[in-house]
Amino acid sequence: MTNLDWAIVAGLMLLVFGFAGNRSLKTRTNVDWFLGGRTLPFWMVGVSMFATSVDGGEYIAMNGATYKDGLVMISGLIFGVGVGGVIAAFLVVPTMYRTGLFTNAEYLEGRYGPGMRVISALVQIQYRTSALAVVAVALHLIFTEVVHLDSQTAWLLVVLVAAGTTLYSAWGGLKTVAAADVLLSAMMLSAIFVLWLAIWQQVGGLQGATEALVRQEGAAQAETLLRMGGQRAGRSPAAVVVIGWCLIAVGYFVVNHTQTMKMFGARSMWDLRMSVVVGSGLIILSGYFSSTLGIFGRALSPGLAQPDVIYPRLVDQYLGSGVKGIVVAGVIASAVSTFEGIGAALSAVFTRDIYGRFLVTGAKESHYLAVSRAATIMIVAVSFAYVPFILVSSNIVDFFVRITSVFVTPLMTVYLMGVLTPVNRRSGLVGLIAGAIYGLAASNLGGSADEPGLLPFWFTERFAAYSWSVGITAAAMLAASLLLGWDQQDARPAARSSAWPDHSGEVLPEMVVSPFATGRRIPWWAQPALSAALLLTASGFMVFGVLW
Numbered sequence: 001m002t003n004l005d006w007a008i009v010a011g012l013m014l015l016v017f018g019f020a021g022n023r024s025l026k027t028r029t030n031v032d033w034f035l036g037g038r039t040l041p042f043w044m045v046g047v048s049m050f051a052t053s054v055d056g057g058e059y060i061a062m063n064g065a066t067y068k069d070g071l072v073m074i075s076g077l078i079f080g081v082g083v084g085g086v087i088a089a090f091l092v093v094p095t096m097y098r099t100g101l102f103t104n105a106e107y108l109e110g111r112y113g114p115g116m117r118v119i120s121a122l123v124q125i126q127y128r129t130s131a132l133a134v135v136a137v138a139l140h141l142i143f144t145e146v147v148h149l150d151s152q153t154a155w156l157l158v159v160l161v162a163a164g165t166t167l168y169s170a171w172g173g174l175k176t177v178a179a180a181d182v183l184l185s186a187m188m189l190s191a192i193f194v195l196w197l198a199i200w201q202q203v204g205g206l207q208g209a210t211e212a213l214v215r216q217e218g219a220a221q222a223e224t225l226l227r228m229g230g231q232r233a234g235r236s237p238a239a240v241v242v243i244g245w246c247l248i249a250v251g252y253f254v255v256n257h258t259q260t261m262k263m264f265g266a267r268s269m270w271d272l273r274m275s276v277v278v279g280s281g282l283i284i285l286s287g288y289f290s291s292t293l294g295i296f297g298r299a300l301s302p303g304l305a306q307p308d309v310i311y312p313r314l315v316d317q318y319l320g321s322g323v324k325g326i327v328v329a330g331v332i333a334s335a336v337s338t339f340e341g342i343g344a345a346l347s348a349v350f351t352r353d354i355y356g357r358f359l360v361t362g363a364k365e366s367h368y369l370a371v372s373r374a375a376t377i378m379i380v381a382v383s384f385a386y387v388p389f390i391l392v393s394s395n396i397v398d399f400f401v402r403i404t405s406v407f408v409t410p411l412m413t414v415y416l417m418g419v420l421t422p423v424n425r426r427s428g429l430v431g432l433i434a435g436a437i438y439g440l441a442a443s444n445l446g447g448s449a450d451e452p453g454l455l456p457f458w459f460t461e462r463f464a465a466y467s468w469s470v471g472i473t474a475a476a477m478l479a480a481s482l483l484l485g486w487d488q489q490d491a492r493p494a495a496r497s498s499a500w501p502d503h504s505g506e507v508l509p510e511m512v513v514s515p516f517a518t519g520r521r522i523p524w525w526a527q528p529a530l531s532a533a534l535l536l537t538a539s540g541f542m543v544f545g546v547l548w
Contacts, residue, residue: 001147005325012329020180024172033173034102034348036265044178046278049262051181052341055334060138064308066294070225072238076245077287079543082280084249086532089276092254092419093263100508104260105353111418112428121353123407128342133386139335145312162339169340170376174265177340184333191330196289202318203296212299229548236461244463251412258345270514273528284539347375410435413473424487427480435473
């Protein structure tokens with residue numbers, strides 16, 4: 001890193017923190033903090049969804065995954081994200097938005113009872129704090145491999161970035177996070193495209209990468225790495241991997257309040273749906289360019305023992321002065337956007353679904369706003385407890401896939417079954433227990449193609465496990481409903497409690513269908529369903545027509 005690189009990084013970070021700090025001073029109410037005043041336009045919500053989802057962990061982890069296993073590992077980013085976003089925006093989240101809910105866990109109390117609300121809150125806190133730890137590890141790799149800091153200094157810098165981000169997001173909430181994400185996204189996209197073009201030229205494009213891989217590893221292995229449909233020895237078929245990534249993406253948009261919180265802040269139902277098209281489109285676009293670098297890196301630097309270092313190595317070895325500063329600033333920006341988004345969302349879940357609902361139920365609004373701000377800081381701090389577990393994993397993606405398959409996928413299934421079917425109120429807990437038992441068994445009793453475990457490989461393989469988890473959870477819920485009866489419930493509890501969360505929604509502005517003039521029909525070209533169909537068609541063609 002030259003002085004010019006440092007100046008670029010420092011200048012851009014000062015701009016972000018100064019802008020966000022100033023915006024945070026304008027947040028004064030719970031509606032502003034939790035929902036951005038429910039006034040956010042679709043483009044701002046979509047950009048914010050993109051900024052939070054694309055983090056330093058993705059740059060490091062997904063490029064490590066494509067380096068190791070080929071392009072099939074980004075099928076979730078290119079196709080699954082569209083599927084997950086559309087299912088959430090068109091089938092699941094509107095039910096919650098119409099009812100005026102502040103968190104997605106709140107929905108589960110009306111549908112299944114208060115116990116499921118608490119379980120959802122706890123699962124989300126576990127699920128997303130682990131993601132924050134992934135971001136921290138990825139940022140540490142950038143500081144050690146690219147900036148060439150010693151490990152202790154790098155960790156100190158990671159903590160300082162997390163602390164600075166947490167302070168402004170804790171004070172400003174969603175209204176500040178969404179505004180800051182627009183600036184952060186511009187930095188992230190610039191970094192992605194600058195690096196991709198530099199490495200594309202270095203490797204000689206797709207043809208150069210193909211020739212290098214054929215020369216180094218043989219034609220058959222090169223075909224497996226460069227084609228998503230290639231057969232991988234000792235692994236699940238490519239179709240199973242794609243389905244697994246699609247289910248991961250659905251869980252990401254449905255269970256993860258980091259994204260539903262953004263959708264709840266949309267100014268209308270039309271904005272909510274269009275925001276997901278924008279957000280998913282940006283994730284897909286950036287996902288292709290940011291995560292194909294791993295396969296180019298394998299052509300340039302074959303035989304790495306630790307695949308996750310390929311991204312920082314490419315940045316360090318193939319970028320010149322100034323350009324390196326832009327990319328490093330983009331990676332830091334991606335970490336900032338994720339720290340702020342997840343911290344604020346999990347704080348909302350804790351404050352509304354645990355603290356305000358069950359612990360301290362009758363305090364003033366200012367009290368809960370203060371608790372939300374303090375909880376944001378605590379959640380980011382606690383996330384660092386996962387770091388040692390990530391460091392001993394074979395790579396970051398393996399850690400994340402394993403940890404999400406135990407509880408997140410069953411909980412996602414509970415949400416979907418609750419919205420789409422009249423399953424019994426008590427079936428949610430039954431399904432969640434059945435899915436979690438399977439997830440724990442698959443994680444601890446499964447083996448590999450080479451080393452069989454107590455359970456067969458086809459039943460426990462990391463991507464196949466997602467389909468099994470959905471099937472087992474849904475089957476348990478259907479069986480319980482056949483025994484106990486069918487029972488469609490509203491999103492709100494039938495008998496409202498005296499707790500603060502059950503009354504704070506009364507101050508929300510009236511739900512708006514669309515931002516178009518009252519009484520005017522939405523033009524055909526602005527229909528969210530059309531935009532969603534085009535997004536899925538384009539991403540599906542890319543995966544199954546071009547890259548398969």
